[in-house]
Amino acid sequence: MSRAFVFPGQGAQTIGMGRALAVAYPAAQAVFDEVDEALGEKLSALIWEGEADDLTLTENAQPALMATSLAALRALEAEGVSVGDAAFVAGHSLGEYSALAAAGAISIADTARLLRIRGKAMQEAVPVGIGAMAALLGLDFATVQEVAAEAAQGEICQAANDNDPGQVVVSGHKAAVERACEIAKERGARRAVMLPVSAPFHCALMQPAADVMAEALVDVTISAPVVPLVANVRAEA
Template identity: 80%
Template sequence: MSRAFVFPGQGAQTIGMGRELAEAYPAAKAVFDEVDDALNLKLSALIWEGEQDELTLTKNAQPALMATSLAAFRALEAEGVKITDAAYVAGHSLGEYSALAAAGALSVADAARLLRTRGEAMQSAVPVGIGAMAALLGLDFKTAAEVAREAAQGEVCQAANDNDPAQVVVSGHKAAVERAVEIAKEKGAKRAVLLPVSAPFHCSLMAPAAEVMAGALARIEMGVPKVPLIANVVAEPVHAGHEIEQLLVEQVTGSVRWRESVLWMAHHGVDEIWEIGAGKALSGMIRRIEKSVACRAVGTPDEVKAAAESLQG
């Protein structure tokens, strides 16, 4: 059996995530402590006892989700699971930073600081109310991209997330995205709805944030991951640190090619994927992309133990 470890993106955050892991595994608690120290703030207190609205702020959600994923991964390591038990790692948007930290290419502290910077830069790239994102359900990527082009009308509207065969997210100027919602319905979308997000991620409006991330990534040491990363913007494996840095910059304005990434892994022998961290959104997408791939969510102590035991069977 060949497996991949994947790491969730924004939207999976919930108050209390990772707390049971921190209580059960000292190595998991150490991750939250390391993130708190790196950011010089008690992010763990916000994650476990704060308000959902504050946790959902992009600058908080991004490092918080990475911390929870890495806590789950350290718990797995405490149970004898190794990164090399996976053939590949991948992450959805910010989840790429979690994947790189798990694979040893980034320190947890660097990942936390980069994601805090990324969250702040993405939030400030576009004034509130100027941009929007919408989920188009029931349209394939090609059709959704055509909808976005038709809706643009001189503004920005791009297919931002190719999540699964029937879910594509478009991003851009608010009026253009609203036009895309209506056009999508005319083209047979089952549903087309605006998303409750604070900025239009993964489109060209994020160019100022991409510049910020280019500078931030240039200041850190990106190592070689112990297993290849399936990168969002190319949907194939990358190994070299300098190439990964460039793709992380491109990812800010580029499409998250998740459907293609999962298909690439499935076509290259992966038949089991573990979603490590908060929530089970990626598992749902993966099942819709390729039914032959078995999915396992790993976000609680019980799930960590069950996952580790599955390797010993």
């Protein structure tokens, strides 16, 4: 039977995540220690004992989720489940950085620093409260594109994540995304759920952050992954 490792994106964070793993597995604790050292702060304290609003801030949530994902991987490896035996790795949104770290393409320390830069750049591109994202369930991608275009009304609202045939995420200005939720329901969507994120990822509002990341990645060593990685953009290894 083939095995794959798939890592979550932002929105999956919760206070206390990974703490039990760190207590039970020294290798998992070592991941949190490495991330803390790379960032020059005790991110682990925020993850385990902080406030949910602080953890949700994208500059914290992104490295926190990566750290927890890699800690979980190290715990699995301690039990004899190796990423090297996987058919592929993949990650949803920021989870692709976790997948790159898991596959040895980027070091954990570099990944933590990149995600802190990425998170700050994303948040600076769109101040908290200005943007939003929502998952629309029960509509196909083409219909959601129409919904987003109708909801925009001079603002940014785009179909951002084609998660599966029945779930598409829209992203953009908060008011436009809220309009998209109402229009989607009128079009027959089963549900329209605002997501717990602090910025509107994967839309045109993020272009300033993309420019920052292009510069940041120049100085990072990226190696060939030890297992195939399925990329978000093409859904191909």
